[in-house]
Amino acid sequence: xxxxxxFRQAAKELMDGPEASRPRSYAPPKPEPIQExxxxxxxxxxxxxxxxxxxxxxxxxxxxxxxxxVFSRSYEPVAPQELTTIIAPGTVxxxxxxxxxxxxxxxxxxxxxxxxxxxxxxxKIQGNATGGNVELYSIHMTGNITATGTxxxxxxxxxxxxxxxxxxxxxxxxxxxxxxSKRLSLEGxxxxxxxxxxxxxxxxxGAIIQGEILIGKSVLPPKxxxxxxxxxxxxAPQGVRPAMPPVPPVQPRPVAPRPAAPKPPVAAPKAPVAxxxxxxxxxxxxxxxxxxxxxx
Numbered sequence: 158x159x160x161x162x163x164f165r166q167a168a169k170e171l172m173d174g175p176e177a178s179r180p181r182s183y184a185p186p187k188p189e190p191i192q193e194x195x196x197x198x199x200x201x202x203x204x205x206x207x208x209x210x211x212x213x214x215x216x217x218x219x220x221x222x223x224x225x226x227v228f229s230r231s232y233e234p235v236a237p238q239e240l241t242t243i244i245a246p247g248t249v250x251x252x253x254x255x256x257x258x259x260x261x262x263x264x265x266x267x268x269x270x271x272x273x274x275x276x277x278x279x280x281k282i283q284g285n286a287t288g289g290n291v292e293l294y295s296i297h298m299t300g301n302i303t304a305t306g307t308x309x310x311x312x313x314x315x316x317x318x319x320x321x322x323x324x325x326x327x328x329x330x331x332x333x334x335x336x337x338s339k340r341l342s343l344e345g346x347x348x349x350x351x352x353x354x355x356x357x358x359x360x361x362x363g364a365i366i367q368g369e370i371l372i373g374k375s376v377l378p379p380k381x382x383x384x385x386x387x388x389x390x391x392x393a394p395q396g397v398r399p400a401m402p403p404v405p406p407v408q409p410r411p412v413a414p415r416p417a418a419p420k421p422p423v424a425a426p427k428a429p430v431a432x433x434x435x436x437x438x439x440x441x442x443x444x445x446x447x448x449x450x451x452x453x
Contacts, residue, residue: 251268254269269287289304313329338356351368
């Protein structure tokens with residue numbers, strides 16, 4: 158115990174007295190008995206709900222194949238709800254076009270167009286058009302139209318051909334026969350130059366029909382031959398051939414003289430060479446004497 162601790166102990170005894178430094182012992186308090194209260198109403202606990210998870214799909218991965226590739230797999234394409242075939246502006250098709258979907262024409266087709274769905278023509282067509290509902294907008298068409306549903310022509314459309322439809326709403330011009338099985342509606346600027354057959358007909362003020370009209374019938378009778386027929390040319394009697402005009406004689410063609418081929422140049426004859434003089438040997442003395450004797 159150091160000096161500092163002795164000083165603190167002496168100061169504490171001086172302040173509290175001598176009994177303060179003595180250790181005191183206290184008895185622990187006795188716990189009071191707990192009285193259990195009897196409740197008036199004891200609720201019966203409800204059983205907790207038992208959660209049973211639903212069985213999910215069991216995914217069993219296929220074993221990998223060493224020789225399988227992306228191109229060898231087979232995928233089932235999803236069936237589209239509705240498709241439309243569009244022929245864009247600037248496109249020219251030379252030939253017939255057949256489809257099982259709806260079609261919209263903005264380009265040019267030089268042939269027939271056949272579809273089982275709706276058909277909208279806004280470009281140029283030189284041929285027949287067949288479809289469910291056929292609509293024409295600002296188009297000049299040369300060919301026949303066959304619609305199993307309703308056909309519609311606006312005020313700027315013109316058709317040079319026959320039109321057969323279930324119903325027809327016309328505000329343009331048709332140069333041909335029209336056969337409608339239900340109702341034919343002619344608006345103010347409509348014009349038909351041909352025969353008309355329809356079950357019901359409604360005509361607005363300003364519409365023009367130039368031809369025969371049959372109401373209550375959807376099929377036109379065949380066209381009758383004209384009352385005046387031009388006289389037929391008399392046929393030549395059999396076994397006698399008509400005389401043929403004489404054939405002029407064939408004149409021979411003038412033959413132009415061919416130029417003579419140039420002859421090769423002839424070389425000048427060479428001058429004869431004079432023979433060389435041969436010197437005769439001198440006569441001998443004996444021969445000389447014999448010659449002189451002969452002369453005597």
